[in-house]
Amino acid sequence: EVQLLESGGGLVQSGESLRLSCAASGFTSMNYVMSWVRQAPGKGLEWVSSIHIGGGITYDADSVRGRFTISRDNSKNMLFLQMNNLRADDTAVYYCVKGRSDWLDAFDIWGHGTTVTVSS
Amino acid sequence: EIVLTQSPGTLSLSPGERATLSCRASQTVFSSYLAWYQQKPGQAPRLLIYSTSTRATGIPDRFSGSGSGTDFTLTISRLEPEDFAVYYCQQYSSSPLFTFGPGTRVDIK
Numbered sequence: 001e002v003q004l005l006e007s008g009g010g011l012v013q014s015g016e017s018l019r020l021s022c023a024a025s026g027f028t029s030m031n032y033v034m035s036w037v038r039q040a041p042g043k044g045l046e047w048v049s050s051i052h053i054g055g056g057i058t059y060d061a062d063s064v065r066g067r068f069t070i071s072r073d074n075s076k077n078m079l080f081l082q083m084n085n086l087r088a089d090d091t092a093v094y095y096c097v098k099g100r101s102d103w104l105d106a107f108d109i110w111g112h113g114t115t116v117t118v119s120s
Numbered sequence: 121e122i123v124l125t126q127s128p129g130t131l132s133l134s135p136g137e138r139a140t141l142s143c144r145a146s147q148t149v150f151s152s153y154l155a156w157y158q159q160k161p162g163q164a165p166r167l168l169i170y171s172t173s174t175r176a177t178g179i180p181d182r183f184s185g186s187g188s189g190t191d192f193t194l195t196i197s198r199l200e201p202e203d204f205a206v207y208y209c210q211q212y213s214s215s216p217l218f219t220f221g222p223g224t225r226v227d228i229k
Contacts, residue, residue, distance in 0.1 A: 035218070045157075045165065045208055047218035059217050095164055104212050106155035106170035108177075113164055 002026035002109055004096045009114030016086055020114060022079040022096030027109075030074035033099035035107065036081050038092035038116075048094070049081065053102045064090075088120040122147050122211050124221035132229040139196040141224045143209035148189050153213035156185055156194045159223075160205045168207075169194065196226075204228050 008020040020036070035050040049070035050059045058070050069082040079096055094116055098109035123146040133139055143154065152172035157165040167176040169185035172192060182197040196203055209221040 037218075044223050045159075045210075045220040047220065050217060100170060104153070104217060106167055106176075106210065106212060107157075107165075108167045108170075110164040110166070 002098075004098060004109055004111035006094065006096045006111045006114035009094065009116045011117045011119065012086055014087055014118055014120045016118075017082070017084045018086060018116060020081040020083065020094055020096075020116075022081075022111060024077040024079065024096075024098070027098070029072070029077045029079065029098065031102060033102060033104065034070075034072060034079045035097045035099065036070060036079075037095045037097050037107070037110075038090075039095070039113075040089070040092045043092075046092075050099075050104075051079070083116070086116075086118045088118050090116060091118050092116060122149065122214055122219050124209055124211060124219055126207075126209060126221040126224045128224060129222075130225045130227060132227045133199055134229045135199050135201055137199050139194075139199055139203070139226055141194040141196075141207055141209075141226075143187075143192040143194070143221050145190045145192070145211060147214070149192070149211045150213040152188060153211060154185075154187070154192050155210045155212065156183075157208045157210065158203075158205045159208065165208065199226070201228075 005023045036048040051070045093113040095113045096111040097107040099105045100108045125144045127142045156169040159165040173185045206223045
């Protein structure tokens with residue numbers, strides 16, 4: 001079964017850091033663009049970051065650029081999101097998502113999400 | 121930057137009725153790179169439609185997508201009880217890479 005399992009969420013203070021992890025199973029994640037999408041409480045979906053198949057090319061939303069870093073370990077089928085200098089408006093459920101292909105494409109597999117709460 | 125607008129914000133319908141959801145882009149969505157997702161309370165979103173009109177794996181044929189340029193539509197031909205949810209459109213054609221619309225909630229009337 002194709003599955004994504006996020007971990008690493010929690011409660012932190014404003015200005016602190018957190019590292020999210022996502023374990024992929026049932027497919028070879030290195031063949032796909034992988035991304036993080038977040039959803040603030042009661043709000044809509046917001047794309048956060050994406051990483052190309054080789055890991056050498058990354059893309060970030062303006063709201064997180066310079067603070068968040070996406071990375072991947074293809075040997076372990078893992079995706080990561082290093083979040084630094086967290087702010088209250090980063091509070092959200094963070095979803096690990098798989099793109100349909102090795103380029104920009106729709107997100108066909110979603111994890112269940114991990115909750116990040118930033119207190120000010 | 122492409123901004124997506126969805127209408128209506130909320131759609132109140134009865135099971136068996138037809139639902140028509142609109143997604144409008146502020147600029148042309150190239151190559152029809154537009155997708156639709158369904159999200160139920162407490163669950164992750166699920167891909168319904170990609171490339172404007174292609175149903176994702178396992179999606180029933182009562183869901184259909186259409187449109188081009190800046191105007192796109194998701195149609196649910198006959199609402200089933202499990203279809204009452206929030207629906208988001210998403211473009212993946214240009215900067216910023218991925219943009220979601222604000223969502224349309226389909227409620228039971």
